[in-house]
Amino acid sequence: MAMASMARPIRNYLPGLLVLAGGLYTVYYYYMYWIRVYGALCIPGYGDPIKVEVTRGIWIRLDAILFPTVFGVILALLGVMLIWKKKFGAAVVALVLSATVINWPAFFLIAGGALLGLVFWRKTLLPTIDLPDETMEWIDAVAGLSVLKSFRRLPSGRLAYSFRNEGGEHVVIKETESPEAAEREAQALSATTDRDLPAPKAIATDGPFLLMTQLDGFPFLQPLDFEAWIEEIAGILSTTHQARMPDRQAHPRPAEPVIPGWAFDRANWERAARIFREETADAAPVMIHGDFEPANVLFRDGRATGLTGWGHAGCGPAQLDVGRMRVALELIHGGNVADTFLGMYKNAAKNRGFTYCRYWDLLAVYGWLEQDPGSIASHWRRFGITTLSEDEVRRRLERFVKTLADKE
Known part of the structure; x- marks a missing residue:
């Protein structure tokens, strides 16, 4: 040693x-x-x-x-x-x-x-495989990668690799935050398989590592045609929400108002917190993704082909998915794109009595504040969004909260 x-x-x-x-x-x-x-x-x-x-x-x-x-x-x-x-x-x-x-x-x-x-x-x-040797041996035993044909690291905050074996099969190994998180996502993927949703199939877990099949497509965050892009995103979310509800609850995110330490206009955040407490809303539960944001939507030839990142999936209000995507779009592309997404989702869900109010946007903001602005900016930088700095994330979040607080 x-x-x-x-x-x-x-x-x-x-x-x-x-x-x-x-x-x-x-x-x-x-x-x-x-x-x-x-x-x-x-x-x-x-x-x-x-x-x-x-x-x-x-x-x-x-x-x-x-x-x-x-x-x-x-x-x-x-x-x-x-x-x-x-x-x-x-x-x-x-x-x-x-x-x-x-x-x-x-x-x-x-x-x-x-x-x-x-x-x-x-x-x-070749790109270095940073996975532990025992994890590679486990992948080989479970997925049959004894003759490794190719691999590449996927854009992710944690370790994630795509592998192809001698049979031409593609699998993904993903590191989660804990063994419990890996098992939770594996169970969620099992539920999506039963419901024929556009999700990968879980193969096995080993500690914090989750092995699953690979979907066709890649995250696509900089479209030329925003309307077509948003329509695909709204459509795949509507498909998810129409699936049969699972028995398990969605993994919870923060549901209490947060006034971040970096806030410039604290009075604005305090006003938003009062509104959030006074205008609580409820909605019928459906099958939700739980982490619905652009980096988890895969595209191929302009069409949405699947969803990744099912660790928070389960039974919950559809508005949770809509709100999380709206805040992400607000940060990446601005309010017009976020509003267009909401309108297209409402049109897709008009037969299900879907309603939406600013409470859900504020709840989504508090969920995003689980991460610091620097982490949010670096997360999307992996997918080509290079103009979103830490300060810009702060500015856009504060502007969005002010818009919600001023809305009558």
Whole structure:
């Protein structure tokens, strides 16, 4: 164990340190070379007279010195990068550029560091599987992945990988927050299978890991045609709510008003809390998803193909799903898109007596505040929403709450 702990820093830092040393030595070498040449030419009595005459007879082009010096700087920066980020590709670049420094000591330092990086980090030619060895053995035993054909990491806050085995079957391994959460989601997926809903099929659980089949499609959060996109989202939610109700209750989210510590206009949040307490609403229970937001809706060729993230599913008011999606759309794309979604869902559910009020929006806001604004922003950043910063999440949440509080 001690040897392993000592070897880890060597593997992590030695390649980059050698490349950095080679780059810095190159800069120093050509700086000193320039000083020698300058002294021989311009400083009386400097150097050997014969060398002075020889040096005067040589036409020294400035780029002959600058060329390797610049690459010395580049390789020094590459060494810093290799210390900070252990990248196989950067080690390959360092090995190729080692020939440009045109001096043997730096060449050996840089080439040696780059080759060590290639040896130490060779596994990163493919994405690294961060799953424990015992988990991989369990996947192999349960899903038959003894001949692993391909894998890729899925965009998720926790570990999630898609695998394909020799039979061409695709499965997903997902890390949940606890063994109880994994079992809860597996039970929810069993209920969706019985109801023929667009959800993956649970295969097995192992501690906090859930193994399930993979659905066709990918999360799609930046559409060109917002109306068609929203119509698909509203349609798949309506399908879910029409399924037979399960026996289990949906996993609860916070149902009490929250005034976040970062709130700028606390009076606005306090007014919203009073409204929430005074305008409590009730609704008939249906089968709900429980975490209905854009990143959990899969699309293929512009059509919604399935839902993931069923850990909160169960029996509850349809308004919970609608409200959670509305707040997500408000944060990602603004109020017009959120209102369009509500209108399309109402049209799809008009035969079920669906009603909606601001109470459900406020309840959804309090549910989203389980996460801090930074976590919310980074969650959607994995799916291409790069303009939503932590401060922007705060601003949009506060603006949405103010709009609800001002609404009569």
